[in-house]
Every structure is written in structure tokens, then in C-alpha cells.
Amino acid sequence: xxxxxxxxxxxxxxxxxxxxxxxxxxxxxxxxxxxxxxxxxxxxxxxxxxxxxxxxxxxxxxxxxxxxxxxxxxxxxxxxxxxxxxxxxxxxxxxxxxxxx
Numbered sequence: 001x002x003x004x005x006x007x008x009x010x011x012x013x014x015x016x017x018x019x020x021x022x023x024x025x026x027x028x029x030x031x032x033x034x035x036x037x038x039x040x041x042x043x044x045x046x047x048x049x050x051x052x053x054x055x056x057x058x059x060x061x062x063x064x065x066x067x068x069x070x071x072x073x074x075x076x077x078x079x080x081x082x083x084x085x086x087x088x089x090x091x092x093x094x095x096x097x098x099x100x101x
Contacts, residue, residue: 008049
């Protein structure tokens with residue numbers, strides 16, 4: 001559900017994504033003063049609409065990068081062995097690094 005006023009972001013969503021970041025790092029990433037970010041988190045001032053969106057996209061990009069780097073697929077075993085497919089379609093064990101003559 002989107003926050004009712006489209007000019008302002010959901011403060012609960014900001015708190016959810018901001019919990020993983022120390023305040024100085026979060027302020028530097030958002031290019032805002034620490035006091036401004038602290039006021040957003042504590043609910044003293046309204047959160048601009050783009051702040052939770054930026055944090056959400058950062059989290060998605062980080063998860064995607066992690067999956068691409070480590071082949072991590074949730075609820076599945078990672079690929080342990082790769083084989084070579086022959087012309088007959090059979091999968092032979094791991095390919096040798098050096099071909100013998």
C-alpha cells in the first residue's frame with residue numbers, strides 16, 4: 001500500500017530500511033545532514049517521498065549483486081559440480097583442466 005500523501009514517504013518504511021545503516025553513513029548516502037536524517041527517523045519532520053525509495057532500491061541492488069556473485073538461490077542447494085555435455089547428451093564429470101594427448 002502506498003502512503004496516502006504522495007509528496008511524503010512512509011516513516012515506518014524509512015525506519016525499516018534505515019535500521020541497517022549507522023546514522024553518519026545513512027546521512028552521507030542520502031546527502032543530507034545527520035540532524036535532518038535523525039529528525040526523519042524520530043518523526044519530527046516529514047520524510048520526502050524519495051528517501052524510502054532510494055533505500056529500497058539500494059537494498060534490492062545489494063541483494064541482486066550478492067545473488068549474482070555467489071549464485072545463492074534461496075531454498076535450493078548451490079551448484080557444486082559442473083559437467084561437460086557430450087554429443088550424445090550425457091553429462092560427464094568435471095572437465096579436466098589440462099587435456100591429455
